[in-house]
Amino acid sequence: MLPVSAAVGLLAAFAVPYSRAGLGLVLVAVAMGAAAIPAVRRRITPWSAGMGVVAYGLVAVAMFRDADWLVGLLLLAGFLTAALALSGAGRGWLGVARGGASVILGLLPVPWFLGPQVKGMAVRRRLMPLLIGGGLTIVLVGVFGALFASADAIFAQAVQRVFSAQDWAETVPLRILLFAVFGFVVASAVLVGLRPVVEPKAPDLRVTVSRGLWVTPLTALNLLFATFVGMQLTVLFGSTDWVASATGLTYAEYARSGFFQLVIVSVFVLAIVAVASGAVELRGVDRWLMAGLLGVLCALTMVILFSALHRLDLYAEVYGLSRLRASVEATIWWLGGIFVLVLVAGAVRLIRRGHAGWLPRAVVAMTSVALLAFAVWNPDLRVAETQIAIRGVDRIDLDYLGDLGAEAVPALDRLPEPSRSCVLAAVVRANELDRPDPWNGWNLARRQAREVLERRPVLKAVSCPQTFYGLEDPYRD
Incomplete structure (x- = not known):
């Protein structure tokens, strides 16, 4: 279990940070499921299998939709659904609640779950001195390096060039955190699979009344x-x-x-x-x-x-x-x-x-x-379509439309100039469409939006009002 947890943690540290939700997050979710399935393979039921498939479907939305509010909701629902599938619970309302929270609650006994495995490793006598020596090396090099850098400006500039030229130096803390978090979550999921949730029984509170x-x-x-x-x-x-x-x-x-x-x-x-x-x-x-x-x-x-x-x-x-x-x-x-x-x-x-x-x-x-x-x-696209169709160009609330996700770009592209460029410029800023996604942030909605913008770029030399005009909607939020 230790190598599996470490492998998923390394994948998360490599594929998740410094990108919007997309392909990398989905790959990590697939790896987490693959790590937990062996623990539950002997008790898979149509219910747990169906919930597992639905959970993957909910997480996969991150590759096809860009709106943060929608993607965040579905990622949370996918995590809770996957936990419920692993737990095997759900025959009652208490079972649904207990099963959905099983992986989160399982984080508490994870140290006791992994402790005996760490102690029983054959290489621990060689591993522990290596880890201690590595930590001591980092401390000593850091202390003396800082002193040398403060004593000599040329040495300080050389050190700065080395670290500023390497993006990994700035991302290491976040990647270490992601490695630990996802590794522990995988271990908790396996623990839930090995020790399925006992279906809680609600107390009989029925009373006889007139x-x-x-x-x-x-x-x-x-x-x-x-x-x-x-x-x-x-x-x-x-x-x-x-x-x-x-x-x-x-x-x-x-x-x-x-x-x-x-x-x-x-x-x-x-x-x-x-x-x-x-x-x-x-x-x-x-x-x-x-x-x-x-x-x-x-x-x-x-x-x-x-x-x-x-x-x-x-x-x-x-x-x-x-x-x-x-x-x-x-x-x-x-x-x-x-x-x-x-x-x-x-x-x-x-x-x-x-x-x-x-x-x-x-x-x-x-x-x-x-x-x-x-x-x-596709709610963000439907919002853009109805706003344009119902309110018309003269009364449209461009300020509100500029906050929509990338999936709304095909509809907003039909606006006449200068309204089109004004609102699309806001969408580009809000969704970082002015730069390509890294491989781990690949997303279909953002890709299609960039293709639209490549065919018809946003005009730079347009005059956009400081406050976008529109028909006042007192309850637009």
Whole structure:
């Protein structure tokens, strides 16, 4: 295990630093998986294999997308998904949480895990004197070299030329840190593979309560939701003039005033369903009554989610998409999928009188696939396209577009001059497109953006306003 951890650490120290996320990071992720697979090969299941493939897919996005906010999110999700696959856990919600954090928690016993291997190495008697001698050499040469450099200007200039001519001298500290971090993470992953997580069992907190304690509040909540949904239907099918006359707001202002709150409502409903179905002991008719009330509540919440999505679309029709709006729209679709899974799990649990043990894993799988689909949808490109198409050149917010990732360049290239050169110059600065990526930073989006800019370079002699003009969007972030 020591050579394997050291090999992955060396690869990380060589392939990760001083480049944007790209090929090097993906190669290190592949090496980490290859190092951990032998430890789990005897207990690979369709679940763990599927999660491993999804984890690699999430990490591989770093080679195809450039937007830091998106790549960072998917790298984190890929790491947690890979840890869950290694742990073998996930049959319950506690198992999902414990499995996702298993590699991080495994870092604590890594020194005790590697200690006996280091002590048992046959070459330790020769290795330790060599390491101590090397460290003593570095200290002595450093001290006396510094004294000589301070005593003689010619010697000092020679030393400066040697170290300034070698980039490695400046990168050594970071590379040593990466070597240690990735080596320890690989050792932790192998430790998790050798000692799989025991599926935690949640304590039985179910209590028996009287029917009136939960029937009344759930019924009142359903009536409230039904009233709200009825009003929303009039809005969904009503005209723009009717909404303006009834509220005194424009259609876009009305839309913006509610979709965040409606998303929060759906999250609260999920919490209510979790508490009601997991903490109340029910028998006989009460099981069917609870299932009916919660099922109606979930169905009404799905209509509310559709209303939130409709409001978001109305606002986007006026101001176009932004990164936040694109993320919220994806979240609404994801929440809708969660409610579908919850309804199916409730029906199965009611009919078979058992536990829907597949639900936590189904939620994890759906979430991972949804993140991949969101990356394939290419949000930064969609933001640029809708901003240009909806707002037009005269009202476009070039300041906001200049902060997008390299994947937005093909859309921004269609802008007329001087707007095109003004916004693309900002994109080039933000994404370092004025210089080629090193081999470890290869990225398809940045490569395609540079090809576009080579065919039509950014004009230098253009007059760009100090503050880009645009239609004021009070919630553009």
